Amino acid sequence: MAASNKICCKHFLKLSDKPLRFEPVNEVNQVFFDDTLGQVFAVRSGGTLGVVADSLDKKLYRSFRMQDKGNIIAMKFNPSLTVLAIQRSPKSVEFINFNEKNEPVEFSNYSQTCKNKSFMIRGFNWITTTDIAFVTDSGLELYQVVAEKQTVRSLKTHSAQVNWFCYERKHSILILSTGILGNVLYPFVFQGTQGIKLPRIEVEVAAVKPPSLVLFDRHVSLLELYGQLYLAVLNQKMQKSESSPITIVLYLINKDGPAKKLYILETKLPGNFALSSADNLIVLHHPATETCLLFDIALPGDSDGFGVTHLLPIIEPLPIQPYDIQLPSKDFKYDMCWEVISPESPYPIGLIARVFDALNRNYVAHRKSIETGNSSNDPFLPFSLILDQRDLYSGVFYKVFEARKDISHKYAIAVLSEFVRSLNQYNIYIGDFILEELITRLVDGNRCNEMSQLIERSVLGESKRLACLQLSLQNIYPRALHLAINMFSKENTGGPELIEIMLEKRQIISALRYVRKNGLADTISARKFLDAAVETNDPAVFHATFLFFEQRNLRLRGDPSQHHSLLSDRFAPGEQCDSYVSHFEKLFGCSSALHQTSIANN
Template sequence: MATEDENHYINLCKNPIRFEPVSRANNVFFDDANKQVFAVRSGGAMGVVMKGPEEKAMISFRMEDRGDIISIKFSCDKKILAAQRSIKTVEFLNFQEDMSTDQQEYSQSCKGEATEIRGFVWTNVCEIVFITSTGLEHYQVIPEKRTLKRLKTLSLQINWYFWMANSSLLLISSSTLGNVLHPFQFKQPGIITRLPKFEVDLPVVPKPPKLSLFDRDVLVAVIYEILYIVFLRHPQSASCGAEIVLYQLQKEGPAKKTDILKLDMSGRFAVNVVDNLIMVHHQASKTSVIFDIRLEGKSDGYVTYHHPVLPALGIKPFKLLLPSVNMQAGTDKTEYNCELYSANWIVFQPDIVIDAKLGCLWTLKLNLNLL
């Protein structure tokens, strides 16, 4: 007999992480380095609930409500919480082994009156980097003294950034067009390794020049143990299909363009990398295609061109039990058919899909028997 998943090579995991959905009173944040979802409920003392696929149990605690949170992340050992409430300052809170807090917060402001914090990433257990409008600020956090020590500052014009924790790689976009990318690695405590910068080829350069390469179209991925910068290149006209361009990161020279994946579609896309396969989701057609760069493609001597290994197919439908609107139906739960490829979906690497309005975090599963 055919199995339930036989006609679906991409499935959402059967037991998603459930959290309180986004509402007027509740905000949701995702730390893609630690794979943790934070549901933050404001009003009086700020209530925070943290969950994640790798967590044995949820963690809940309270913080003083001193304004809306912009970003919130634990250090990798979950002993220090960093929360950004303003464009100038990040606040810190120490945690004990039992996940209780000492309730005494401390903070660090960025350098320069006109400087703004665009975001921050934990690079080591007690090290954090502020990505600002004028560069990088690298700090050591000293929790027992409730203070931070500045390790290094790098000046750089920054449009946006992408952080890949597994490879300790921070990718920075600079220049007017945004297509000059600077890779930095933080593999050794206290040390920033600056890799050669490189330029992404844009399909068209606007006049006058303006930001044309956005963070939503770039990600970093490890594919077959090689580090790639993955760039979604949108077509110049509706008659052409979009492409995904792979740049292989080099230690001794600029990243090298190696592969181009032909999508033959245009519109809104999202990309995951699962089991070394590149999975591209297309919202308009509600389908996904898969590429395997190990399979033979057509080469022009410099770049190898690839097509999907299978025709476009949809993710397997998923049902959720949600509180019933009609309480007289004899049950307080009702089955809900999730909207696949929803505009509310946000995709994170390598295999995560989040719907903040539903309050769900899934991991994607591949049915490799079909491939």
């Protein structure tokens, strides 16, 4: 199910045009659903007449036969579709290997029981291609399946009295429900072969007497919104009767700390809801009225002053767009018995490039019309739309990139690169804020060499701001210092900043060359350079630096040896360089590099 691109007055959601069809449950056929991979299994006669595993992603389609070994509770492929796990009893899970032809390997049946004979398996999930998690009534058990040897090895266990569980594959988060009321939730994050227990979440629920389970798995959902994972809980605490309006509480799951209660969705409707998400929007399905409510956590709401924001639906409740499903027995009705698979729908880069060209072309035409006094509209657009790059950055790029953490660096870089290309095509100066966003994305995406090529080819232009940005990256990308030096030299700006950076990096000779090339020798501090030269512990560097400033002072003030007996007077008292003269004497046996040079020449 996906959010429709065009919201009309009657519907804002529609069902997929390509539904997944499978044989219904009957005396011969059993149906199972794996919500992790999105596969539907249709099993005929226990597998002897065939098993069909189908999905909206046709790469996951499999068809095979297997022996009928009795009742099936659940079945799930591992992510690589090379091992099928089947649970037939509350005590164990069996495994079947598959070959390169996607067929079961003969005599490859092996199994694993839970740790204790008294434990009951509530369910299982593949964590990786080889690792699987059993959730029992007494805790969590992690195993490694070694398909080649047809063995299963225990990795780790966590003890807890478990009521139910839910799992989200992309973020590798599993949540266990514990406690008499079922409201004490323990998230686990899986990293490699480790299941790391996160701080518990205690959900507020209505008190009941005697105490019994009130929070069930049907009351919670794990939703990815703007690249982050949220736990959505149907809040029963404030529901005084069946006619009381329902609220949905959203907790942000933090892998580095406790979950945070951030949002409350005000439905204004009583009864049951089913939750899903599409395009980072929360969709609440209300079977009683056969309508849907739409929420967006990126929009402003009312804060309670304690970090929780109350949100209202962004549009009035509306039904799903009618869809004619041809069934032999009955017509389609809105029902709670369905699952949701949310699509990803990034806009094609080619389309975005055409939009950028149209906007920039219209912007140039608008600027020319102001200069000439003649109005001009771009025929590409049905109306005159004038946006400059600052409008796009503040109103589009910044908001989208900050809000949608799920956008990959690759996609963001492609969008920004197309925008820079379009600006260059229409001879529009590229703003520093655009350059900073693009370069930051390139660095974060480990594409520094691409950044270097763009700078060297002058695609990004040359400015003091860009050079300073390169200086800030030198610890991450050493070549950035060279790029910055070249830009500062061409622009003849940023001297003090660049000199400070080069001295800090102990590139004394490069700094002296820069000073000489840009005519800064008469004004710079000798003491700062000499101090940096001493820190290098390189006598040759110190000698060259000492000689540079002796020659500078000789040119500015004449030869002091003609008037004074102290060679240290080659440096004025205000320069505070006596200690460096002493250091020179200690290293080279005299107090003047010029004196050494004249002796060598003689």
